[in-house]
Amino acid sequence: MLQAIGLSKYYASIPAVENVTFDLKAGEILGCVGPNGSGKSTTVKMISGLLEPSRGRVLFRGEDIHRDLVGFRKNLGYVPEEPNLYPYLSGREYLEMVGILRGIPQSRLGKKVDSLLALFSLYPSRHSAMASYSKGMRQRVLLLAALLDDPEVLILDEPLSGLDVSSALVLKSLIRALGQQGKAIFYCSHVLEVVERVCSHLLILRQGTVLAAGPTGEIQRRIGHASLEGTFHHLVEDVDPDKVTQEILDVVREA
Amino acid sequence: MTKRTSLLSKWEAYLREPFPMLVGLSMNRIFHGSNSSEEEDVNLSMGILLTLLAIPGGFVSIFLFDKYGSFLQWLRGQTNFDPIAAALPDEYFFIVLSMVVTGGVAVWWWDSIFPDRRDFANLVHLPLPASKIFLANSVAVVISTGVCAIDVNAASSILFPVVVGSSQTQLSFVVRFAGVHALVVVLASIFSFFAVFATAGLLMLLLPYHLFRRISRYVRTLIATMLLATLATSFAVPRMIEGLPRSLHSPLRFLPSAWFLGFGQLLHGTSDGALARLGHVAVAAVASACAVAAATYTLAYRRCFVRLPELADTPTGNLGTRSSSIFRLLDLFIFHTPFQRAGYRFALKTLFRNEVHAVSLGGSFALGAVFASQTLLSALNEKGVSPRPTAAELSIPLILGYCLLLGVRFVFDIPAHVQANWIFRFLLDTNIHEAVALARRIMLCFVMPWLFLAVLPLYIHFWSWTIAFLHIGFITVWFVLLTEVLLVGFRKVPFTCRYPPFRPAAVVAVITCVLGYFAFTAMTSELESDALASPIAGGFCFVISLAVWYAAYRIRRRALAGENHLMFEATPAADFEFLHLSDSG
Numbered sequence: 001m002l003q004a005i006g007l008s009k010y011y012a013s014i015p016a017v018e019n020v021t022f023d024l025k026a027g028e029i030l031g032c033v034g035p036n037g038s039g040k041s042t043t044v045k046m047i048s049g050l051l052e053p054s055r056g057r058v059l060f061r062g063e064d065i066h067r068d069l070v071g072f073r074k075n076l077g078y079v080p081e082e083p084n085l086y087p088y089l090s091g092r093e094y095l096e097m098v099g100i101l102r103g104i105p106q107s108r109l110g111k112k113v114d115s116l117l118a119l120f121s122l123y124p125s126r127h128s129a130m131a132s133y134s135k136g137m138r139q140r141v142l143l144l145a146a147l148l149d150d151p152e153v154l155i156l157d158e159p160l161s162g163l164d165v166s167s168a169l170v171l172k173s174l175i176r177a178l179g180q181q182g183k184a185i186f187y188c189s190h191v192l193e194v195v196e197r198v199c200s201h202l203l204i205l206r207q208g209t210v211l212a213a214g215p216t217g218e219i220q221r222r223i224g225h226a227s228l229e230g231t232f233h234h235l236v237e238d239v240d241p242d243k244v245t246q247e248i249l250d251v252v253r254e255a
Numbered sequence: 256m257t258k259r260t261s262l263l264s265k266w267e268a269y270l271r272e273p274f275p276m277l278v279g280l281s282m283n284r285i286f287h288g289s290n291s292s293e294e295e296d297v298n299l300s301m302g303i304l305l306t307l308l309a310i311p312g313g314f315v316s317i318f319l320f321d322k323y324g325s326f327l328q329w330l331r332g333q334t335n336f337d338p339i340a341a342a343l344p345d346e347y348f349f350i351v352l353s354m355v356v357t358g359g360v361a362v363w364w365w366d367s368i369f370p371d372r373r374d375f376a377n378l379v380h381l382p383l384p385a386s387k388i389f390l391a392n393s394v395a396v397v398i399s400t401g402v403c404a405i406d407v408n409a410a411s412s413i414l415f416p417v418v419v420g421s422s423q424t425q426l427s428f429v430v431r432f433a434g435v436h437a438l439v440v441v442l443a444s445i446f447s448f449f450a451v452f453a454t455a456g457l458l459m460l461l462l463p464y465h466l467f468r469r470i471s472r473y474v475r476t477l478i479a480t481m482l483l484a485t486l487a488t489s490f491a492v493p494r495m496i497e498g499l500p501r502s503l504h505s506p507l508r509f510l511p512s513a514w515f516l517g518f519g520q521l522l523h524g525t526s527d528g529a530l531a532r533l534g535h536v537a538v539a540a541v542a543s544a545c546a547v548a549a550a551t552y553t554l555a556y557r558r559c560f561v562r563l564p565e566l567a568d569t570p571t572g573n574l575g576t577r578s579s580s581i582f583r584l585l586d587l588f589i590f591h592t593p594f595q596r597a598g599y600r601f602a603l604k605t606l607f608r609n610e611v612h613a614v615s616l617g618g619s620f621a622l623g624a625v626f627a628s629q630t631l632l633s634a635l636n637e638k639g640v641s642p643r644p645t646a647a648e649l650s651i652p653l654i655l656g657y658c659l660l661l662g663v664r665f666v667f668d669i670p671a672h673v674q675a676n677w678i679f680r681f682l683l684d685t686n687i688h689e690a691v692a693l694a695r696r697i698m699l700c701f702v703m704p705w706l707f708l709a710v711l712p713l714y715i716h717f718w719s720w721t722i723a724f725l726h727i728g729f730i731t732v733w734f735v736l737l738t739e740v741l742l743v744g745f746r747k748v749p750f751t752c753r754y755p756p757f758r759p760a761a762v763v764a765v766i767t768c769v770l771g772y773f774a775f776t777a778m779t780s781e782l783e784s785d786a787l788a789s790p791i792a793g794g795f796c797f798v799i800s801l802a803v804w805y806a807a808y809r810i811r812r813r814a815l816a817g818e819n820h821l822m823f824e825a826t827p828a829a830d831f832e833f834l835h836l837s838d839s840g
Contacts, residue, residue: 048380073382084376086280088287097280101273101381 001026001184002047002153006056009042016042017208019056024201025151026181026184029179031199031216032188039208040188041081041157047186048078048155060153074102077146081157081188083138087131091122091141094130095255116144120167143171153203154178154185160194172198196228204232259826274391281395284374285367295401305406308356312349313410319418321347339432339523342419343516346436349411350443350515351489355482356407357444361451362475362482366610368452369459371558372511375563395554398450404444412437430525438454439519442541446511449544451478456551459559472610476617485512496530508533514540552798574576585719589696594683598693599700605671612666612750619662623655624774630654644718644789649726652710656702656734657775661768663698664741667749676751676823683748686820690746691811697749698738706730722787729783732800737775739807744814752823 007020017039024030034040045051047058049069059066065072085094099109117123117162120140130138139162146154156175160168175198179185189195194200202219204212212219216228225231269275286304323338361368370392371376378388406631416436420429459467495507496516507513517533582600590596606612634647641648671674706727714723782799785792 050375050379070382070384073380076380078380080376080380082376084373086283086373086377088283097276098377098381100271100276101378101383103273103382106271 008055031195034205038205075152077151092126277391316414354447358447453548459555472613480621623658646784671750
């Protein structure tokens with residue numbers, strides 16, 4: 001459903017992402033992991049059409065997304081990394097605005113918004129300005145906004161950030177259920193345990209390039225590690241954590 | 256009733272359409288500010304803001320009744336009163352006022368005119384064509400400009416013509432005068448707004464984005480200074496306009512406010528050749544400002560907004576460590592404790608790296624520079640350089656110092672990323688009593704170096720070593736005293752406390768600042784002038800200084816006797832309090 005072909009992005013000739021290729025099919029949940037500065041956010045921005053790649057293409061149902069960006073975004077739900085919302089709008093007002101801008105008929109918008117707010121435990125504070133919301137509440141508003149129009153593709157950048165335990169459990173279960181319903185989900189995170197449990201496929205990035213891509217179990221089997229953490233460390237980390245720990249302790253203890 | 260209800264519901268339904276909703280979002284950003292933290296903004300509602308903007312024009316109009324009232328003219332023996340000729344200086348003042356207020360608003364909105372990162376994050380991934388967001392923002396800018404221009408000039412457009420026409424018997428005179436006046440001041444406002452807007456767009460277009468962000472604060476300060484200078488000279492310009500026909504190369508040709516005065520006179524049908532020419536310039540200027548603003552806005556929108564994520568990912572560069580040797584020197588002589596050292600570094604970096612703080616401080620310096628240069632010019636025009644400095648000549652550093660010290664004290668109360676103040680809450684002992692010592696040292700560091708680097712050499716050059724050193728000593732004493740007075744009750748780390756709640760005393764504080772200006776600059780310089788002439792006056796001056804210091808000391812002691820711990824939240828005054836009348840103690 002969503003294909004990235006040789007995606008590259010350069011900032012003043014410095015590569016941020018180079019030759020990233022993957023194919024996200026309907027029903028698949030692709031987990032994107034990598035250390036800081038590996039190009040995850042740039043990749044997310046390019047596949048959501050927020051950033052034009054320097055080279056390569058993003059295809060949605062075989063068509064370049066930049067040929068019909070509006071059409072692509074009609075089918076896209078996006079949760080950005082930072083919950084940067086309008087603080088002077090209430091949660092309900094914000095979701096209504098998103099619904100209207102997405103073209104959802106107003107006759108069913110209000111009811112849908114209220115139902116979703118109630119299910120995400122935001123109903124009691126639906127009329128409060130989002131300035132007073134906690135980080136977790138804002139994150140839930142973003143998730144609702146992404147799900148509001150039942151999109152075909154979901155791009156989630158650290159969606160669990162700030163969520164409490166029960167909300168996180170609901171979301172993880174929801175992502176799996178959405179995958180089973182045939183949605184294509186691109187899931188970007190640093191929390192390897194969640195990626196391991198939720199994602200059917202993996203994309204491991206390092207310094208802007210793809211280190212490994214494929215079904216989660218197959219990558220783990222090939223590397224020979226039972227856990228994703230072990231696999232990730234084997235592929236990505238070139239530092240010895242014990243050695244670095246000892247060095248930090250030495251510096252901290254310095255008089 | 257039913258028709259009205261149906262119209263209202265139609266209007267409400269229209270507002271829920273995507274395009275008006277986008278326009279509303281853009282207008283909200285313009286009025287509430289951009290990229291700001293919701294917790295630390297002074298969020299004036301649109302109504303309050305519009306009321307505040309409308310007040311000056313209304314007040315000034317009412318004060319002019321004395322000049323135009325027919326009875327008062329009769330009492331003064333003015334029988335051949337030409338209202339249009341008499342209104343020329345006032346008309347000029349209203350033009351300047353409208354340009355300054357609207358220009359000031361545009362400078363304040365500098366960052367929020369263009370869509371920001373928040374808009375990008377919330378709107379761009381939605382199924383909306385980029386052209387729709389662009390168009391909605393353009394409409395919001397035009398509506399905001401129109402609302403601002405009409406609001407700023409509404410009161411004067413009604414009251415001023417009524418005041419001017421109070422001695423006239425024909426209503427048509429008032430109506431015609433009102434129409435011309437309203438058109439001229441609204442056009443002046445529009446010109447001012449779009450000239451600032453065009454400057455921002457042009458800079459955004461020509462400079463790399465990070466450089467644009469860096470120089471914005473300086474450009475905004477410069478524009479604010481120019482606006483203040485225009486306001487400060489508004490009483491002198493009409494006199495120069497009278498001599499305009501005789502002087503073909505008058506610098507007035509380059510003054511936008513004079514163009515609009517010429518335009519007004521052209522419409523009144525009383526314009527001479529020179530003013531008429533300026534009037535034609537006004538029309539061309541409005542058209543050019545709007546055209547340049549529209550063009551630069553379109554191109555800058557493409558260049559900056561569409562590429563926002565790329566700009567976000569671009570490295571911001573090294574902030575540098577060039578000033579570390581200066582800090583070491585200051586640590587050695589001025590900032591002795593760890594609290595003071597850390598506080599000074601934090602304060603200085605906050606002042607120069609945060610745009611709101613830098614612009615506010617720049618504005619207060621600009622205000623000082625305008626007042627000081629005006630005083631200097633009038634002092635030199637009167638007598639030239641006299642053997643012993645006059646009170647006006649002595650007051651120059653006092654004016655600059657007063658505005659700068661007041662400005663620094665004011666910006667201390669503007670929070671900088673108040674969510675980050677947890678580090679101070681976490682690390683500092685709230686019983687620490689060094690807040691005043693830190694604030695005092697920072698404030699004096701802003702004014703004292705200039706006394707020795709600029710004031711001392713100038714006074715030595717124009718007068719003598721003795722006068723220069725006496726003057727420096729005198730100013731130092733008064734700067735220290737002013738600092739003490741400004742820091743009464745202060746117990747914060749600068750910039751780490753939320754905005755103090757609006758107090759009824761705020762109006763009193765503003766009036767005190769204005770009166771304080773005259774007391775500090777005019778009265779003390781008169782005292783010093785007398786002290787330079789006679790030792791007895793010098794002794795009197797010394798006694799007054801001691802009295803001021805003692806009063807500040809006593810007030811601070813009393814203020815600290817109650818609560819003296821470091822504060823991070825300004826608590827509002829209680830709506831009521833128990834008087835404990837039955838308590839024996």
